[in-house]
Structure formats: C-alpha cells, structure tokens
Amino acid sequence: MPADREGPGESARPQLGPAGTLIRLALVGLILAVVLGTYAFLGGWLTPGALTPARITDAFEHVAGVHPGFRRNHAKGVGVSGFFESNGAGARFSKAVVFRPGRVPVIGRFSLSGGRPDVADAPGEVRGLGLQFSLPDGEMWRTAMINLPVFPFRTPEAFYENLVASAPDPATGKPDPAGMKALLERHPETAQALAVIKGQPIASGFDNTTFHALNAFRFTSSAGVSVPVRWLLEPAQPFEAASAAPESRDRNYLFDALVARMQRQPLRWHLILTIGRPGDPTGDATVAWPPDRERVDVGTLTLDRVEAEETSRARDINFDPLVLPAGIAPSDDPLLSARSAVYSRSFTRREGESKQPSAITAADVRGGK
Amino acid sequence: MPTPTRQFPALSRLLHWAMAAMVLTMLGIGMAMVVSLGDYHALLSIHRPLGIAILLLVVIRFVNRRLNPPPPFPASISEAERRVATASELAMYGLMLVLPLVGWGMLSAARYPIVLYGSLHLPFILPHSATLYAVLRKAHTVLAYLFFLTFLAHFAAILFHTLVLRDGILKRMVPWRVR
Numbered sequence: 001m002p003a004d005r006e007g008p009g010e011s012a013r014p015q016l017g018p019a020g021t022l023i024r025l026a027l028v029g030l031i032l033a034v035v036l037g038t039y040a041f042l043g044g045w046l047t048p049g050a051l052t053p054a055r056i057t058d059a060f061e062h063v064a065g066v067h068p069g070f071r072r073n074h075a076k077g078v079g080v081s082g083f084f085e086s087n088g089a090g091a092r093f094s095k096a097v098v099f100r101p102g103r104v105p106v107i108g109r110f111s112l113s114g115g116r117p118d119v120a121d122a123p124g125e126v127r128g129l130g131l132q133f134s135l136p137d138g139e140m141w142r143t144a145m146i147n148l149p150v151f152p153f154r155t156p157e158a159f160y161e162n163l164v165a166s167a168p169d170p171a172t173g174k175p176d177p178a179g180m181k182a183l184l185e186r187h188p189e190t191a192q193a194l195a196v197i198k199g200q201p202i203a204s205g206f207d208n209t210t211f212h213a214l215n216a217f218r219f220t221s222s223a224g225v226s227v228p229v230r231w232l233l234e235p236a237q238p239f240e241a242a243s244a245a246p247e248s249r250d251r252n253y254l255f256d257a258l259v260a261r262m263q264r265q266p267l268r269w270h271l272i273l274t275i276g277r278p279g280d281p282t283g284d285a286t287v288a289w290p291p292d293r294e295r296v297d298v299g300t301l302t303l304d305r306v307e308a309e310e311t312s313r314a315r316d317i318n319f320d321p322l323v324l325p326a327g328i329a330p331s332d333d334p335l336l337s338a339r340s341a342v343y344s345r346s347f348t349r350r351e352g353e354s355k356q357p358s359a360i361t362a363a364d365v366r367g368g369k
Numbered sequence: 370m371p372t373p374t375r376q377f378p379a380l381s382r383l384l385h386w387a388m389a390a391m392v393l394t395m396l397g398i399g400m401a402m403v404v405s406l407g408d409y410h411a412l413l414s415i416h417r418p419l420g421i422a423i424l425l426l427v428v429i430r431f432v433n434r435r436l437n438p439p440p441p442f443p444a445s446i447s448e449a450e451r452r453v454a455t456a457s458e459l460a461m462y463g464l465m466l467v468l469p470l471v472g473w474g475m476l477s478a479a480r481y482p483i484v485l486y487g488s489l490h491l492p493f494i495l496p497h498s499a500t501l502y503a504v505l506r507k508a509h510t511v512l513a514y515l516f517f518l519t520f521l522a523h524f525a526a527i528l529f530h531t532l533v534l535r536d537g538i539l540k541r542m543v544p545w546r547v548r
Contacts, residue, residue, distance in 0.1 A: 021533060028528045035524065039517070042397045044404035052404045097488075138490060140482045156406045316499045317480060322410050326488035334407055341402075341409035347479070352503035 051160055053341040057349065059163040064115025068353035072346035074128045074144075076119050077111030078255055078360045079312020082266065082303035084133055090273060090298030093227055094219035096327030097135045099298060106301060107132050109314040110206050110258060113146065118359045121254035123202045123242035129211045129233065130319030131301070142323035144339075145211035145233060149200050151285035152193045156338035161186070193286040201241045206258040207267050208237040215321065215339075216282035216331040219273075228276030228331060230289065233301060236268035255360045259306050266304035270297050282331035308365045309358040318347040375440035376541050384430045386544055391423050392465065396517055417472075418485045424469035427462060445536035454526070457519055464516040471512060475505035 016024065040046055060072040067075060083103050090099030098104055112119055113126035126146050133141040153159040165179035184191045203209040211233040219229045250256060261267065275294040281287055309315040322330055322340040330336045376382065395416070402412035442451050476483050477493035478501035484490045495501055530538045540547045 016533075016535070024532045025529075028525065028532055031528055032521065032525055036521070039397065039400055043400035050404065051406060053406060053409070054404070056406075137488060138482075138492070139484075139488055313497065316497060316502075320481075323482055330410060337408065337410040338406040340413075341406050344409075348503070348506050351479070351499040352507070355499070 051157060053338075053345040056156065056160055056163065056338075056342045057345045059160060059167070060115045060346070063163055063167045067115065067117050067356070069350055069355040070115075070117040070358075071111075071350060072115050074111035074113050074130075075115050075117040076255075076359050077109045077128070077309060077314075078259065078358070078365065079107070079109050079307040079309055079314035080262070080303045081105070081107045081305045081307075081312075081314075082301065084271070084299055084301050086299035087297070089296050090271075091222075093221055093229060093273065093275065093296070094327040095222040096141065096219075096325040097137055097139060098133050098141055098325060099327070102136075104136065105134050106303070107134075107312075107314050107317065108303065109309075109312070109317075109319065110255070112254070117356075118251075120251040121249065127206060127209055127211070127254075129206075129209075130314070130317070132314075132317055132319065132323075135325055139325040140323050141325045141328065142317075142319050142321065143213055143231075144319040144321050144343075145213050147203070147209045147211055148197050148214070149212055150193045150196050150288050151214045151335065152190050152197065153187070153335075154189050154284050154286045155334050156342075158183075158187050158190060159335070159338075162190075189284070189286045196288065201239075203235075204240040204242045205261070206254055207261050208235045208239050210234050211269070213321075214285045215333045215336050216276060216280075216285075217324070218282075218329045218331055220327055220329065228280055228282045229328075230274045230276070232272050232274070233269035234272050236270065236300070252360060252364070256364070259360070259365050262303065262306040266302050268303075269301045271299050271301055272296065273298055283333045285333055285335055306365055308360055308362040310355070310362055315355075315358075316351065318343050320344065320347075376543075376547055377439055378437040379546075381430075381433055381437050381439070382542055382544055384426065384433055385542055388423070388426055388430060388465070391419060391426065392516070392520070395419055395423060396513065396520070399513055414484075417476075417483060420469040420472050421485060421491070423465055424473075427465040431462060431466075440541060443536060443538060443541075445530075445534065446538070457523055460519050461516065461523065464512055464519065468509065468512050468516060471505050471509045475502055475509055478502040478505060 037046075044050060044052060057072050064072075064075070071077075082105075084098065084106050085103045086099050086101055088099070088101035090096075091101075093099075108129060108131040111128040111130065112121065113128060119125065126148060128144065128146050130144045131142065135141065153162060161183050162180075165183050166175045168174055169176045184194075213231045216228045216230050218226050220226045273296045274289060275296065276282065276289055277293065280289050280293070307314075320340050320343045322336055324330070377385070398412050398416050398419070402409055402416060405412060442454070446454070473483060473491065474495045477495040478498045480493065480497050482490050483493075527539055530536050
C-alpha cells in the first residue's frame with residue numbers, strides 16, 4: 001500500500017493479518033446482507049403470506065378464469081361519453097375546479113361486476129359506472145361507482161375472503177356454501193350490509209339506476225375547511241323496478257337496452273353529495289350515514305354517446321378511485337388505497353395482453369351518434 | 370509525484386449524498402408499493418414527485434460533474450478497477466436519468482395524471498397506448514432492479530476498499546472536510 005499517498009493516520013495503521021482480513025471481509029458481507037435484507041423485507045420477499053394486490057388479482061382470475069385483455073373485475077362493459085354541468089353548489093365544500101359553475105367533458109364505462117366478459121345480463125348482477133371528468137387545468141377526477149347502497153366488505157381482507165369463498169368448488173362447479181356461511185359469521189358487518197342491499201329495489205335498466213361511490217372522501221374548500229363527503233348519481237330517468245321473474249332474456253338485454261336508449265336521447269344523472277358530520281364513520285363502507293345528512297345536488301351528468309369497448313377510449317382507462325383533483329382527498333377508508341392498488345395491477349396485466357372484442361361489439365352499437 | 374488523496378468538491382459531495390438518500394428511499398418505496406394495499410396510495414404519492422426530483426438532480430449532477438470534475442483516483446485503484454468504477458458510475462447516472470423518464474412515459478401512455486402536489490401536475494409526453502404502457506411498465510421494473518444491482522456493486526466495492534483494503538477511498542466522498 002503506497003503509504004506516502006495517505007494521511008498520517010493511514011500510514012500508522014498496522015498491516016492486517018489473515019484473521020483480521022477475514023473478519024473484515026465477514027463484516028463487509030454482513031453489512032451487504034443487512035442492506036439486502038432490508039430491501040427484501042420492503043419488497044415483501046420475507047412475508048410471502050401477506051395479502052398483496054397481485055394476490056387479490058390472482059383471486060379474481062381464479063374465480064372467473066383468465067380472459068386476456070379484459071378487466072379482472074367488471075369485465076363486461078360499454079364505453080360512454082358526455083359532459084358534466086356543474087351548478088356551482090359543490091364549490092362550498094371543495095375547491096376542485098370541477099365544482100365551479102361550468103361544463104367539463106366526461107368519458108365513462110357501464111359494466112357488470114365479475115371477471116367474465118361474457119356474463120349473461122341479469123337483475124342481480126352488480127352494475128358499475130366508471131367516470132373520468134377532464135378538468136380544464138389538466139387535472140382528472142375518476143370515480144368507479146356501483147348500484148349497491150353500501151359495500152358488503154369493510155376491509156380488503158374481508159373482500160379477499162369473499163373472493164376465495166366464491167370460487168367454484170371443482171367437485172360441484174359451485175361455491176361451497178359453508179365458506180360463505182363462515183365468512184358471514186366472521187364478518188357480521190357483511191351480513192348487515194347484505195340485508196340493506198337486499199332491501200333496495202333493483203332498477204329495470206342501467207339508465208334508471210342510482211350509482212353510489214360508497215367510500216367516503218374528504219372535501220376541502222378554498223377556505224381550507226374539510227368535511228367528509230360521499231357521493232352518488234341519481235338518474236333523471238324515472239325509476240322502474242326490474243321484474244322479479246325475468247322471462248327468457250337475451251344475454252345482453254341490459255346493455256342492448258342502454259345502447260338503444262342512448263341512441264334515442266341523452267341520459268342524465270344528478271350528482272348528489274352527502275355531507276358527513278364530525279363523528280360519521282368515514283372508514284367503513286358497509287354502513288350508510290344517517291338519512292338526515294345534508295344532500296346537495298351539485299350538477300348534472302349527461303351521457304350522449306355510447307361505443308363498443310373496441311372503439312372507446314374508456315377501454316384503456318383505469319377508473320382508479322384515487323385519481324382525484326386538488327380539493328378531494330381520500331378518507332381513512334382502507335378500501336380506497338387497496339382498490340387503487342388492485343385496479344392498477346389488473347390494468348397492468350390487461351394492457352400487456354392482446355385485446356379481444358367485447359360481448360357488446362361495435363356492430364351491436366352501430367348507428368350510434 | 371505523490372499527492373495526498375483529494376476529495377470531491379464540496380458541492381459534488383453534497384449532491385452525491387442527497388442523491389444517495391433519495392434513490393435509496395425511492396428503491397424502498399418502489400419495492401414496497403407494488404406489494405402494498407393499505408400504503409399503496411401514500412407511497413405512490415411520494416414516488417411520483419420524488420422521481421421527478423431525482424430526474425432534476427441527476428441533470429444538475431451531470432452539469433456539476435462537467436464543471437467540477439472528480440479528483441483523480443488514488444494510486445491504490447488499478448487501471449481495470451478504474452474502468453469498472455467509471456462504467457458503473459455512468460450506468461448509475463444513465464439509470465437515474467432513464468428511470469424517471471420511463472415512469473413519466475408509462476404514466477403518460479396509460480393516461481394516469483402525473484400529480485406532483487395538489488393541482489400541480491406534469492403534461493403527458495407520450496400518446497395514450499396500451500402497448501406502450503405495458504412495455505414501459507415492464508421496463509420500469511427491470512431497470513429499477515438493474516439500478517439496485519449497480520448500487521449494490523458500488524456499495525460493496527466501497528465497503529471492501531474501506532474495511533479490507535483500508536485505502537481511504539471513502540474519504541474522497543465523505544460529507545465532511547478531510548484535512
């Protein structure tokens with residue numbers, strides 16, 4: 001070692017013996033192992049049993065099979081577009097540009113829940129509406145809503161348990177009823193939510209369905225005041241209950257009716273904010289807030305164009321509920337971050353796969369405006 | 370002529386350690402967020418602005434490296450080692466530049482808004498394309514692991530020189546002034 005190039009401290013150091021060298025080599029190895037171990041821990045390599053976005057996405061694929069190119073949930077759908085006309089009433093609660101008086105373009109997608117892109121339309125299938133509001137300053141607001149008044153599961157873990165329980169038993173081809181029974185015993189909140197859901201009549205079509213955002217969010221006004229808010233879309237089209245015993249129907253009767261209606265006239269929904277009070281639970285989507293909470297109609301959503309997925313931009317949009325403009329923020333609801341993570345994983349998988357035509361084809365929608 | 374070990378200029382050392390803290394945090398966030406449900410959103414909210422900060426800092430470091438060149442290697446470093454060290458430094462600079470750009474590009478191709486803070490967001494730099502997104506998303510992961518490996522090699526080399534060879538090479542970069 002050229003001692004003449006080192007400081008005095010360096011040159012004073014005694015030569016290392018073989019044992020000293022070995023100990024120091026071991027120290028190098030130990031430090032590297034600690035660093036590697038830290039990152040292995042962060043990357044989940046040391047906790048293979050943990051629930052991850054990939055595992056939930058795998059469970060969707062296990063229940064419904066892998067349908068390349070399609071969403072892992074809400075696989076069947078059509079694209080729509082139109083605009084949202086804000087009346088300005090929402091600006092009291094949120095500084096988000098979307099609530100100032102005026103109009104912003106909207107792109108969206110009606111869907112049925114589940115991972116089967118060819119599932120037969122039926123009244124009991126959960127209906128979804130994903131929306132993207134494109135704000136003039138380049139911000140975006142996305143929301144993925146369903147027709148249930150409350151969500152049956154409070155946590156991502158309970159949701160995952162349900163997915164596992166709803167996987168068909170290879171012997172019978174149907175889910176094991178014991179699995180669902182055990183789930184309801186472990187999660188009384190799920191049983192309560194399902195009772196609320198059962199009590200709500202189902203609308204005859206997509207057009208007269210109320211869609212709920214379910215999770216609570218925090219709205220912040222330009223004065224800096226923050227309130228918990230839930231929102232829903234109330235149809236301008238009159239409610240009509242789905243017939244209890246559906247006669248033999250076409251597999252796509254719900255979507256066909258939606259397409260036919262939208263080709264006749266635009267469809268409208270009122271965007272209703274429900275303003276929570278301090279103490280209202282924001283972290284539990286299985287429970288509705290008390291009915292006397294202030295409800296504010298903040299504007300009208302008009303959907304005037306319907307397209308098959310193959311031509312709609314909505315196909316390649318991830319309706320991630322945490323794509324939010326400034327003025328809307330997530331609440332402490334544990335489902336929100338988990339939804340964002342799982343939607344993102346599903347999106348990454350399907351965008352890397354070749355695209356197949358949807359059940360509702362461009363030919364089905366032909367003649368649309 | 371023998372010369373004492375020379376340190377990097379003070380600004381270079383400051384930039385190096387700021388970058389080290391940022392990329393090590395970033396690697397941890399990146400690895401954690403892909404397996405996280407509850408913390409996914411919070412981690413992502415840091416990941417995007419931190420990535421853009423790294424992109425800016427790597428440009429600043431590159432300019433600084435031109436203005437304030439590194440001191441010569443000490444004589445204890447062989448010619449072959451010098452070439453490997455320089456190549457790995459270049460690889461790290463390249464990856465620190467490319468990784469944020471790939472991230473920005475993949476979010477653009479997916480039409481995810483690239484929110485930095487509040488309503489502050491970046492424009493899209495690529496067209497809306499499923500294929501572009503899929504390719505860039507994969508590349509982001511592969512390049513990030515490549516960067517992690519390059520960092521490990523860099524770190525292992527410094528540890529070996531400092532603890533085993535004891536040639537004082539770390540003094541070139543320690544934040545404080547040596548002699």
